[in-house]
Amino acid sequence: MSDQSQSTSAPSVLRPRSQELFARAQQSIPGGVNSPVRAFRGVGGDPVFFVSGQGAELRDVDGNRYVDYVGSWGPMILGHAEPTVLAAIAEAAAQGLSFGAPTEREVQFAELLLRCVPSMDKVRLVSSGTEATMSALRLARGATGRAKIVKMDGAYHGHADSLLVAAGSGAATLGLPGTAGVTEGAARDTLTVPWNDAAAIEAVFRNHRSPSGESEIAAVIIEPVCGNMGCVPPQPGYLALLRKLTADHGTVLIFDEVMTGFRLALGGAQARYGVRPDLTCLGKIVGGGLPAAAYGGRADLMNQIAPLGPVYQAGTLSGNPLAVAAGMAMITQLQAPGLYERLEQTSTYLATELLLLCQRAGIPAVCNQVGSMFTLFFTDRPVHNYSDAKRADSARFARFFHGMLSCGVYLPPSQFEAAFVSMAHQSSDIEKTLAAARQVLPTL
Numbered sequence: 130m131s132d133q134s135q136s137t138s139a140p141s142v143l144r145p146r147s148q149e150l151f152a153r154a155q156q157s158i159p160g161g162v163n164s165p166v167r168a169f170r171g172v173g174g175d176p177v178f179f180v181s182g183q184g185a186e187l188r189d190v191d192g193n194r195y196v197d198y199v200g201s202w203g204p205m206i207l208g209h210a211e212p213t214v215l216a217a218i219a220e221a222a223a224q225g226l227s228f229g230a231p232t233e234r235e236v237q238f239a240e241l242l243l244r245c246v247p248s249m250d251k252v253r254l255v256s257s258g259t260e261a262t263m264s265a266l267r268l269a270r271g272a273t274g275r276a277k278i279v280k281m282d283g284a285y286h287g288h289a290d291s292l293l294v295a296a297g298s299g300a301a302t303l304g305l306p307g308t309a310g311v312t313e314g315a316a317r318d319t320l321t322v323p324w325n326d327a328a329a330i331e332a333v334f335r336n337h338r339s340p341s342g343e344s345e346i347a348a349v350i351i352e353p354v355c356g357n358m359g360c361v362p363p364q365p366g367y368l369a370l371l372r373k374l375t376a377d378h379g380t381v382l383i384f385d386e387v388m389t390g391f392r393l394a395l396g397g398a399q400a401r402y403g404v405r406p407d408l409t410c411l412g413k414i415v416g417g418g419l420p421a422a423a424y425g426g427r428a429d430l431m432n433q434i435a436p437l438g439p440v441y442q443a444g445t446l447s448g449n450p451l452a453v454a455a456g457m458a459m460i461t462q463l464q465a466p467g468l469y470e471r472l473e474q475t476s477t478y479l480a481t482e483l484l485l486l487c488q489r490a491g492i493p494a495v496c497n498q499v500g501s502m503f504t505l506f507f508t509d510r511p512v513h514n515y516s517d518a519k520r521a522d523s524a525r526f527a528r529f530f531h532g533m534l535s536c537g538v539y540l541p542p543s544q545f546e547a548a549f550v551s552m553a554h555q556s557s558d559i560e561k562t563l564a565a566a567r568q569v570l571p572t573l
């Protein structure tokens with residue numbers, strides 16, 4: 130990865146305490162971080178250590194303030210320390226942290242999720258997006274009796290073994306084609322195709338049939354709007370094609386809406402594009418900022434899960450009372466009329482203006498945006514899939530990132546991640562961001 134960024138600005142001098150902590154962290158934590166992308170390998174330099182967040186603003190250990198477009202990688206759609214969510218957590222905490230037994234809150238929460246995402250007849254709560262996708266795949270395999278799964282190049286579905294093949298997000302940032310520790314056996318049944326490529330997915334279905342003619346493909350799992358290769362929306366008709374092919378072959382269509390769920394609409398990308406998957410994975414926003422995730426879908430599939438059926442899946446902290454309370458408070462607020470329209474307006478304005486500023490600075494750029502997620506790619510060609518995304522100029526992105534950081538704007542520290550706008554972003558935050566870009570872009 131390029132470290133050129135370090136020579137273009139000297140933000141590190143403004144963050145002595147972060148630098149000190151990062152050096153110390155590396156003695157006790159691998160790479161100094163508990164999730165790889167946090168280490169800034171994609172942009173060079175040292176990560177920022179934060180102490181607090183309030184609305185759209187983050188404060189670091191050196192007292193610097195930033196307009197935040199990471200939002201904890203998605204959950205903070207209402208901004209940081211949102212009072213209603215905090216109150217719900219405090220109220221739940223006073224009643225005990227965890228029982229490992231059913232609660233009324235879980236039932237109410239499940240009912241709320243089913244109302245928001247009508248393709249789900251039943252839903253099971255887990256603790257991370259990784260668990261949700263891993264469990265959904267196991268269920269698809271258990272229900273179909275088939276082994277193979279199809280995923281998209283550059284899509285990220287958490288770190289379960291079979292899903293790390295050609296994975297996006299941190300794996301893409303680090304340029305890891307696969308991962309040590311994943312057996313050939315675990316990887317063998319994962320087929321990958323380029324996103325938005327109709328011919329490729331048709332060929333995969335043609336080429337993977339058993340001698341009896343039945344499809345060998347248990348599931349196709351997708352991010353319905355990719356966010357982990359940067360933001361890359363589906364081409365018109367592509368989701369419908371996936372729906373038709375999977376239905377024709379008795380294959381389970383899994384929408385991994387861990388990022389897009391409650392982000393693009395209350396009903397996620399499936400509501401926005403009008404395509405109904407068989408199973409849906411939720412995470413990030415669903416836990417309101419605490420560790421909760423979920424998978425749900427067709428009743429005949431969900432009834433295969435233990436204790437009803439033979440597909441085992443469990444969790445000590447699943448349905449944790451605090452996480453459920455936080456998720457419920459957040460999703461309840463997301464039902465406010467006009468909220469998603471407002472988010473989209475703010476985001477469209479920001480994305481459009483950023484692109485204009487690039488043009489004015491003579492910098493080739495593409496800004497992919499859907500609702501309140503967007504990625505500014507430094508490339509002169511449209512980005513429709515992972516290989517297009519990889520053509521973007523990561524070194525220029527790194528310089529952009531550090532320039533913006535010096536001006537008090539915290540973007541995702543990688544070209545292969547989506548930025549998020551929250552309800553807490555006011556026009557003053559957007560204008561501050563654009564002023565920073567106006568200053569930084571001409572220096573790139």
Ligand SMILES: *Cc1c(COP(=O)(O)O)cnc(C)c1O
Nearest residue numbers: 257258259285286287385387388
């Ligand atoms: C973040 C993410 C995951 C993994 O969720 P974790 O909670 O980090 O395990 C899975 N799928 C998608 C689409 C994601 O964005």
